[in-house]
Amino acid sequence: MTIKISIDCMGGDHGLSVTIPAAISFLKREAQAELILVGLEDAIRAELKKHHADAHPRISIHHASEQVAMDDPLEVALRRKKDSSMRVAVEQVKDGKAQAAVSAGNTGALMAVSRYVLKTMAGVDRPAICSIMPNQKGGPTYMLDLGANVDCEPHHLHQFAIMGSVLVHAMEGIARPTIGLLNVGTEDIKGNEVVKLTSKLLQADHERGALNFYGNVEGNDIFKGTTDLVVCDGFVGNVTLKSVEGVARFFKDVLTSEFKRNIFTMLGALIASSALKAIKSRLNPSRYNGASLLGLRGLVFKSHGGADAYSFEWAIRRAYDAAKNDVQAQLSTMIAELMPRSTETTQEPSSVT
Amino acid sequence: MTIKISIDCMGGDHGLSVTIPAAISFLKREAQAELILVGLEDAIRAELKKHHADAHPRISIHHASEQVAMDDPLEVALRRKKDSSMRVAVEQVKDGKAQAAVSAGNTGALMAVSRYVLKTMAGVDRPAICSIMPNQKGGPTYMLDLGANVDCEPHHLHQFAIMGSVLVHAMEGIARPTIGLLNVGTEDIKGNEVVKLTSKLLQADHERGALNFYGNVEGNDIFKGTTDLVVCDGFVGNVTLKSVEGVARFFKDVLTSEFKRNIFTMLGALIASSALKAIKSRLNPSRYNGASLLGLRGLVFKSHGGADAYSFEWAIRRAYDAAKNDVQAQLSTMIAELMPRSTETTQEPSSVT
Known part of the structure; x- marks a missing residue:
């Protein structure tokens, strides 16, 4: 077709x-x-x-x-x-x-x-922006919202979770994608009011078998690949995305400048070029370009x-x-x-x- | 003494x-x-x-x-x-x-x-947690709050800015540290309500010469070193910090595993070991350990x-x-x-x- x-x-x-x-x-x-x-x-x-x-x-x-x-x-x-x-x-x-x-x-x-x-x-109620990040398991972690909604209520985050879950299912062929709620700790008592209330909504969906809610996740879980999907409001999502892009650029610049420093480091880079190529490919943000307006x-x-x-x-x-x-x-x-x-x-x- | x-x-x-x-x-x-x-x-x-x-x-x-x-x-x-x-x-x-x-x-x-x-x-009103991150200018970027206060009002963020500014001044010897307010864009109209109101408080301090307010900054500005200090609430700060730590660990793992892949990449790593050492040192999170409870x-x-x-x-x-x-x-x-x-x-x- x-x-x-x-x-x-x-x-x-x-x-x-x-x-x-x-x-x-x-x-x-x-x-x-x-x-x-x-x-x-x-x-x-x-x-x-x-x-x-x-x-x-x-x-x-x-x-x-x-x-x-x-x-x-x-x-x-x-x-x-x-x-x-x-x-x-x-x-x-x-x-x-x-x-x-x-x-x-x-x-x-x-x-x-x-x-x-x-x-x-x-x-x-509100469309959201969903994108993917690389994780250590080799797969993408889906994340939303990345900036469309800076002030969110629990029912907005709840809807983001549903939409994101459907997207992961359709794009990755995962039957019941795991959903993590981005928080400052994994315990139930952690977080601000909006996140605590959202957690209850997602837990209820989980119990009736509608969604596969994993629970709270932290920032590092995005890159560990703890869950298939990470849900947050657009303020937190946007700041996180741009911070991560900033670190990636910093890392790339350090890598490039250090390997160009002298003839030995350049020679080393030449001999290990397959490693450097693989590193660049695995960490290349280009491969993760393309966010869905969901x-x-x-x-x-x-x-x-x-x-x-x-x-x-x-x-x-x-x-x-x-x-x-x-x-x-x-x-x-x-x-x-x-x-x-x-x-x-x-x-x-x-x-x- | x-x-x-x-x-x-x-x-x-x-x-x-x-x-x-x-x-x-x-x-x-x-x-x-x-x-x-x-x-x-x-x-x-x-x-x-x-x-x-x-x-x-x-x-x-x-x-x-x-x-x-x-x-x-x-x-x-x-x-x-x-x-x-x-x-x-x-x-x-x-x-x-x-x-x-x-x-x-x-x-x-x-x-x-x-x-x-x-x-x-x-x-x-509320103590905050302030830490430092490396930036591309070679200096540290100070950032607070990193998790003590997950629900903040504008006057809390305002106080964080004052405390952080004093800390940077005392620790780095910078006369009037520049202060950035973490946001989803640099324009004045961007952000959630709390951030918009905080911006007005900081702008007023700037105009009377009390603080050196740069304006809004985005996540990547932390690592660019756009300002000496970045101010945010504890929820955003904690998620950002942990996300960045997660990416750094991911990088380190990729770097290590790719260079250990075969005899050529190991040889390259050996010859370019000064570069690898410099990379690890410049990106080493250990050097940035130690957060102040301010x-x-x-x-x-x-x-x-x-x-x-x-x-x-x-x-x-x-x-x-x-x-x-x-x-x-x-x-x-x-x-x-x-x-x-x-x-x-x-x-x-x-x-x-």
Whole structure:
């Protein structure tokens, strides 16, 4: 079955110079995939030509006259730039022309535009951002929310757990993914009020067999791979994600500079190059690029803004895998089963005409 | 001038086998220092003898018949074990016999015991835990709170900023340390309600010249060294700290296993051993061991529970440096100047008789 993904080609720090090579490389890997490239048509054509792919049979171009800048306020992304490549890429999903959209644009803008265009799923109060981190067991640890919701109530975290669990199930084929609640200790008495109340909700789901709740986990459990999924609010998740990225960059810089220090260290690096390559590959954040915006009526994936082509291709691959595994249908089914009635009126950005 | 530090010799995962060698090694380094070793007298003597230090002229032993286990509930540490090595070590500070206490025991217990024995400083609502992380500029980034306060109001974070700023000033000799408020973005509109309100308090202090507030920082700024101090609540701080420790361990394991993979990678590691040594030293978390419990009427330092002797020695060194730089007096003076009137009644653990 052919799966179509729409790409916001203008988003991110590098725009076309990253998104086009990534798209071409992705199509080489996935023979069943088709891409809709969204953005300035002439510029996209020119970039495709550079890579001798201007007549690719599985690429179509959808012109969009505007682009959302990384520092555009939400209002501008939402209300002023109605023909932005970001918005038009998401509209392809809404119109059924693509099964998922990918953008490296501003996270807040992408979430606002996606909520406006696609709307939130029935039963979900707030969409969340879910991504993966490497762990010592060799698998990915899924984690959400990574920044969409900075002030959360227990029922929000509860919904994140349900959505995340469905995503892990669909993407990894794990029957009953284990769920950890991020906390400052593993004992029940630990944590702030929101986390303590969330724990009770998840425990109740566990007891009736609806979710596989492991209990509290700590920051280091993300990398131990203690649970398949780690749930937290968007403030904690975002700070953790960026701290970890910061440490990884620090580590990489130290590694590089120390091995370049003198002829012996360079020689050592040369001889041990397979080890260094393996280290870089195992710790490469590029392989973990591509966060899901979960809880919308359609699949949207967010790439890191500073992603290079290799890394952006991973985001496309994740979107493709999600579409292929029919994550959206599984989400709908399982949320209808598991989700308690919504306790708040979903607020969509309103009066955008 | 002689400076005396009291050591809880029984605390931590390893007790005497770590604390005694660390104490002896520390005294070799600091000719002006004296140590009061607190714990089971016979066991301490036996361990000192093993290291040929049973007649060390700068060591005195203070017997304490009990010890706080790592998993003892707070009530037990506080109310039942009144002759614990942890409590007696802190009492040495209260009684003026030591200028600072060091323990690798349970953090919650140490904080509760310290608050009970020493009391909170005038003007401070809640003590906080402050530690250091390495940054790419080669210096330490100070960060608080790392877990003492999981539910914080803006005025708590404000007080943490003041206390942390004084600590950086006293320990690093920086006239006006820069203060960053940990957030999910650098723009003023970012963050949850508590952080937004804290930002206003810090901005007001900045404008009247009382504090050097840089503004919002993100997780990666901790390791970039964007500011001298990073302020956050204890929930976020604890999760971040443990996540970073988890990533560091993951890195170390990958590095070690890849270089041991075959004869070439081992040979490469051998030739580049100076690079590997430098990498391990620059990223060694042991060098950053020793967190201050700030805001008490006396200096208390907490070592990582799993610390080895090398790492525990760093915690003693940090306590010694704090005492030498008279951090406590500087805190008292500057808090009296900077701190707005306390808005809540300080709650000490009560009715411990």
